[in-house]
Amino acid sequence: YKRQSGYLPSLPKKCEPDGHTSAANAVLPNTTVTIGSMAYAPAVYVPVAPGLTQARMAWFFAPGVIGDNCFEGAVNKVLDRWLGPARELADRRGIRPQDHRCMELQQVARSSPIADDVKFSTTWEQNVRYFQQWLVDQIQFIVFSGALIWLTLRGADSMNYVWQWHRMPQYLYKIIDGEFILGPLVDGLFVTLEIGAYSIVLGLTIGLVTAFLRLSESFSGRLLAKVYLEIVRNTPLLVQLFVFYFILGPILEINRFWIAVLCISFFEGSFASEIMRAGILSVSKGQWEASDSVGLSRGQAYRYVILPQAVPIMLPPLVGILVNLIKHSAIVSVIAVFDLTTTGLDIISETFMAFEVWIVVAAIYLALTVTLSLCVSVLEKYFKDRRSTG
Numbered sequence: 001y002k003r004q005s006g007y008l009p010s011l012p013k014k015c016e017p018d019g020h021t022s023a024a025n026a027v028l029p030n031t032t033v034t035i036g037s038m039a040y041a042p043a044v045y046v047p048v049a050p051g052l053t054q055a056r057m058a059w060f061f062a063p064g065v066i067g068d069n070c071f072e073g074a075v076n077k078v079l080d081r082w083l084g085p086a087r088e089l090a091d092r093r094g095i096r097p098q099d100h101r102c103m104e105l106q107q108v109a110r111s112s113p114i115a116d117d118v119k120f121s122t123t124w125e126q127n128v129r130y131f132q133q134w135l136v137d138q139i140q141f142i143v144f145s146g147a148l149i150w151l152t153l154r155g156a157d158s159m160n161y162v163w164q165w166h167r168m169p170q171y172l173y174k175i176i177d178g179e180f181i182l183g184p185l186v187d188g189l190f191v192t193l194e195i196g197a198y199s200i201v202l203g204l205t206i207g208l209v210t211a212f213l214r215l216s217e218s219f220s221g222r223l224l225a226k227v228y229l230e231i232v233r234n235t236p237l238l239v240q241l242f243v244f245y246f247i248l249g250p251i252l253e254i255n256r257f258w259i260a261v262l263c264i265s266f267f268e269g270s271f272a273s274e275i276m277r278a279g280i281l282s283v284s285k286g287q288w289e290a291s292d293s294v295g296l297s298r299g300q301a302y303r304y305v306i307l308p309q310a311v312p313i314m315l316p317p318l319v320g321i322l323v324n325l326i327k328h329s330a331i332v333s334v335i336a337v338f339d340l341t342t343t344g345l346d347i348i349s350e351t352f353m354a355f356e357v358w359i360v361v362a363a364i365y366l367a368l369t370v371t372l373s374l375c376v377s378v379l380e381k382y383f384k385d386r387r388s389t390g
Contacts, residue, residue, distance in 0.1 A: 152355070156355055161355060163355070163356065164351070164353050164356060165356055167351065167353065167356075168353070168356050168357075168360060169183075170183060171183045171184055171185045171347055171357075171360075172185055172186055172360075173186065184343050184346070184347065185340065185343055185344070185347070185360065185361070185364070187338075187343065188338060188339050188340040188341075188342065188343030188344070189340050189364060191257075191337065191338055191339045191340070192326075192329055192330075192339040192340040192341075192368070193368075194257075195257070195260055195261055195264070195329050195332065195337070195339060196325060196326050196329055196368075198261045198265075199261050199264040199265045199268065199325055199329065200322060200325060202261065202262070202265035202269070203264070203265040203266075203267075203268040203269040203272060203321075203325060204269070204272060204318075205269075206265055206266060206269030206270075206272075206273070207268075207269040207270070207271075207272030207273040207275070207276050208272075208273070208276055210225045210228065210229065210269065210270070210273035211273045211274075211276040211277040211280060212302075213225035214226070214273065214277050215277060215280060215281075225273070228270065229270050229273065229274075232266055232267055232269075232270040233270050233271070237263075237264075237267050237328060237331060238331060238334070240263055240266070240267060241259075241260070241263045241331060241332070241334065241335065244259045244262060244263040245259050245263075245335045248262075256332075256335050256336065256337050257337055259335065260329070260332035260335065260337050264325060264328055264329060264332075267328070268321055268324065268325045268328070271321055271324075272318060272321050275314055275317045275318055275321065276310075276314055278314075279310040279311070279313040279314035280306060280307075280310045282310065282313050283305075283306050283309050283310050287301075287305050287306060287309065288301065288305075288306070290305070291304075291305045291306075311383060312380065312383040312384060315376060315379065315380040315383070316380065318376070319372075319373055319376045319377075322372055322376065323369045323372060323373060326365065326368050326369055326372065327365065327369065330365070333345060340361055340364060340365070341361065344357045344358065344360075344361040
């Protein structure tokens, strides 16, 4: 829409207060709309219903004239059915609204008799749209889950497999003489949690130190970090575990548990270091200059200025590293660390309940990774809120 005042000629037909248009679908390429002391002319064909008063015209024309900032976004979504082509044409022609007229048009539009109806229809349409999307998502999930269950059951039937779910609870817990005793799978879960906790702390520490070395001015420090990253990231985790177990373990005289923790920590720390380095580099150089100007040392600048801004940026990609760490901990079963996977293998060798055991083990790993992701999401939201309010 173009504003008439200033550069458009006088146009013959006007929609005065309480006036009416002459046809149900009037074509208004040369029509001015008078609202208060302002006159506006549409630049495209717009269907207008008969009996459209000045206030109602404001609801149809004002969003196209003054943009989305003057009305609720929800109302504009409803009006897009009529005003979408006009807005696109105005954008292409570089036409921008006069912001100082927003308040007057907004007051006129809100006083419209159809204002409540438009808002109600907007809310209703939004709810219907959200419900339709939710319903589609649920149907897709049910179909996918049903197909997966069907394939599993059909595969088991083709193998003449006999399901024995009734035997699984005893491997999770037992109650003997009124005493609650944890089953072997839960004991293995505790070992997995212990490995994961130590590996997360040590892996993040290794990653942060490596990132500092990559960013340092020391040639030897950068070289050491580069060699470490290239070796670890370009060799299989299983091979690294064997190197730790058969070579470094006897030399350092450490047991299998700590060999597993060190191997997983060094492996995941190499990937975490690049995420941390990218997060630190994302902080603008002006922050470093400001730290220098107030006399902060490099360590103080990292602690008080750089890292508080970089950590929220690091968190989303670090979630993937932490989830992979939990999943990769299953590989320690090859060196006979009695974690969740190793315990599952032992149970299968005794009972031959491969389907039941692996489904339960997979569900436990899924619960661990989802819980970890939720915890990191809460931490990310905390940093985001703290940053926005601070």
